Amino acid sequence: MPVPAPNLYPDFNTIRLSHVCLNVKDLAASKAFYTEILGLQITDEDDSCIYLRAMEERGHHCVILQQSDKPGTVEVMGFKTFDDDDLDRAEAYFQQKGRPTAWVQRAYQGRTLLTSDNMGIPLEFYHQMDRLPPIHQQYALYRGVKPLRIDHFNCFSHDVDASVAFYSDFGFRVTEYTEDEDSKKLWAAWMHRKGGVHDMAFTNGIGPRMHHVAFWVPTPLNIIDLLDLMATTGHVSNIERGPGRHGISNAFFLYILDPDGHRIEIYCSDYQTVDPDLEPIKWDLKDPQRQTLWGAPAPKSWFEHGTKFVGVETKNSGLGASPIIAP
Structure with a gap:
């Protein structure tokens, strides 16, 4: 489709x-x-x-x-x-x-x-x-990974085509997507309003559930600092995936879990998408550089774990296609 x-x-x-x-x-x-x-x-x-x-x-x-x-x-x-x-x-x-x-x-x-x-x-x-006073130059306040702003949501959907059609109708634009070559159905898609790669993304799976919420940081070094901090403060088990660079979006990333299992992505280095005639980029589901430009596959938990929305029933996806998953 x-x-x-x-x-x-x-x-x-x-x-x-x-x-x-x-x-x-x-x-x-x-x-x-x-x-x-x-x-x-x-x-x-x-x-x-x-x-x-x-x-x-x-x-x-x-x-x-x-x-x-x-x-x-x-x-x-x-x-x-x-x-x-x-x-x-x-x-x-x-x-x-x-x-x-x-x-x-x-x-x-x-x-x-x-x-x-x-x-x-x-x-x-x-x-x-x-509205609150600016604090971005109050460097004494900076802690942890030094997040600058919220960047995007990613949600599991049991029908990515239907989700993309719904959001596209009220103005969200697709920047990148993954299509299952056999069924020609969407396996994942990235959609934006603010001129980055995405404000909302959808991933095939049991849905609807939140896959993650992401925060923008200045540089990949912020992510390295966060890993050192988590490793020495009893949070090693909260590190799920990364660091790495996505093929999709080109962003440098790290995925961690908060104390309740909400997945958080730390994110930087994607690209501008403000042109209204920008053509979306298509990826093959089996391309090892789709998930990570360096070729490392994501762990199984990344495709299965998500957090539910209060009072919302979930459904299984009918799309059986699968990307490469780490053993």
Whole structure:
């Protein structure tokens, strides 16, 4: 199935991904991991939630850690619109698509529309979030891997073609994709709004589940520093995959797991994709350089482990094709 043509004039204008709310078991343990190991900055906290931002971000938060009796799940993924009227247009759009919509109250955000995609992934859209003073030059605050900003989400989908078609219709553009040569179905795809390789990606598997949330860092050396830090602070078992360089996206990467099993990618060095006529890059599922430019395959856990969305049932994929998996 061919990749859909980009919709350059969607019904409403999404600028970028914004934030994610992760449910955790032990708020204190998660706080220590996200601030001392990753290096995110606390913007507010109480007995049930911690709000965090990365060093370049002016919005109030990019991560919400929420104490929950359903730890290791995802509450919602957030996106920012171009203006406030886009929220009303988004409401009409998702209603026309048969998706549920509701206006919800969110701390530090203006009007917020809660809906879901065609697979059931809970999405919220807002335009206004409280703005904070810049801290990117307060170098005494830098900790851990020194994250600059949230970069993308990646989700398992049991039907990647359907997921790509849905997001393409409201303006997400495919940058790279993997197609199963036998069935001609998509095995994975990378889609963007902000001009990087992706704001949202989809990987074939039991879905919908979150595969990972990624944070941008300045250089590959930040990732090396993080590995040294994790190796000497009792977090060796939290290192899952990497470091390495992806073939897809060209990014230097590392995958780690937080205390509740949420997968985090540390990410840098992808490329600009702002041209509206940029042609997507196709990859062969069996190409060993697809996963890692240097040829190293990903471990089995990388294709199987993911975190569920609260209240959303998952389905098995009907696509049996498989990439190369490390023994």
